[in-house]
Amino acid sequence: MQVAVLAHESFPDRAKTAVGLLRYxxxxxRAVIDRARAGGRVADVLPDVQDAPxxxxxxxxxxxxxxxxxxSPIGGGFDESWRPDVRAALERGCDVVAGLHDFLxxxxxxxxxxxxxxxxLQDLRKPPDDLTVAEGTAGEVDATVVTTVGTDCSTGKMTASFEIRDAARERGLDAAVVxxxxxxxxxxGWGIAVDRVIADYAAGAVERLVETPEEQDLLVVEGQGALAHPAYSGVTTSILHGSAPDALVLCHNAGQEVIHGYESFAIPPLDEYVDVYERxxxxxxxATVDAGMLNTSALDADDAAAAVETYREALGVPATDPVRDGVPDEVLDAIL
Known part of the structure; x- marks a missing residue:
């Protein structure tokens, strides 16, 4: 399918869905719509992904x-400045897909x-109508289940999930992202946006997702939020318990010390954060934290390498920046 991606004044740093589609x-x-960067190309600001004007x-x-x-802005609302583009797309007979809390x-x-x-009109955040509470059965699936968790929102949990999947596939494993x-x-093209699910059913929704794929060697459950986040810890807990993982991968932004948007809340020391997730x-x-993923996009190559080494030492497990360095064998071995 050929698509255009709307990312007005947010590309690439605050257009997570746009970047995800381009990368994975x-x-x-065929085009990214961003009035602030019009006239350029994706490759000008985001290397190593699909290019487009x-x-x-x-x-x-x-x-x-x-x-x-x-x-997907904080709160998931529809910005009225997007209306002319959505209107124009529909008038051309194009489908419109959105992952907002405001449904199209x-x-x-x-x-x-x-x-x-x-x-x-496709509202990706709209949950199924037949969700139920969890039954505590996700731990019975045959696949190895790995859940990515984070020290904050937007620490690369989705990116880590797809990079782990791809590394496992290169090794010959049947691997899928949940x-x-x-x-x-x-x-x-499948899944459930857990942050839109009724709280009582959230762990059950994740349990259903983990139990859906058949004959997989590895399932990588995409994490959301963070346990120490003052607003989004609930969805994190639901994913953690609903997935009943065999292993955890902790994701972090290099140098970040406070919760983004809630700067009065410090990110706990990394060794303490590992303990919180495991407990x-x-x-x-x-499940234990068996590997770390570090976002070093704000650093040069030398500083990034040093940051990954420091992160590895803090966690006491193998670590990598999956975008810059991929998922080395030692990291994948630790996860598996």
Missing amino acids: GDHEV IVASMADVPAVDALVVGI EDDPEFVRLAEEHDAE PTGQTGVAIT LAAPVSE
Whole structure:
């Protein structure tokens, strides 16, 4: 499928879905829409991913099948400045895909335009209607289950999940990512955005996801939030308990010391954070933090290498920056 990705004034740093699709998606991205960077190309700001032109509006996009909203702002609301592009996409008969808490299908104008132009509105965060509480059975699956966890939101849990999957596949294993957020769902075409699920059913939703794939050697459950986050620790706990993992991978941004957006809250010392995750997992699984993933994108090569080594020593397990250095054998061995 050929798509355009909307990322107004957010690409690449605050357009997680856009970057995820460019790096891991199977769709051909024919344009990124960002009025602030119009006239450039993806490769100018984001190397080693699918390249595409950056344009100012949907009017500048070549023929595509769908427009994907590539931004998910805090709170997941729809920004009215995006309306002209969504409207233009629907008028062209393009489907529109979004992972917002504000559902496209609740917008009367979008519903009308979709009906008039035979287009589809896809709300990736809309959960199934038949979810239930967890039964505590995820630990019975045959696959090795690994859950990525973080010291904060946006520490690279989704990226780590796909990089681990790809490294395992290169080794000949049947490996899959279990998507628990809108970006993972957009990339893989399945999954449940757990942060939209009723709290009582959240662990059950993750349990269902883990039990869905058949005959896999490795399932990498995409983590969300962080246990020490004052706002999003609930979804983290649901994923941790619902997935009943065999191993945990701790993700962190190099040099970050406080919770983004909640700067009065310090990130706990890394060795203490490892203990918190392991103790909270303990009631449902014996999972331990067996590897670390570090985002060093803000550092040069020498400083990045030093930061990874420091992170490895702090955790006491193998570590890597999966985007810069991939997932070396020692890291994958530790995870498996």
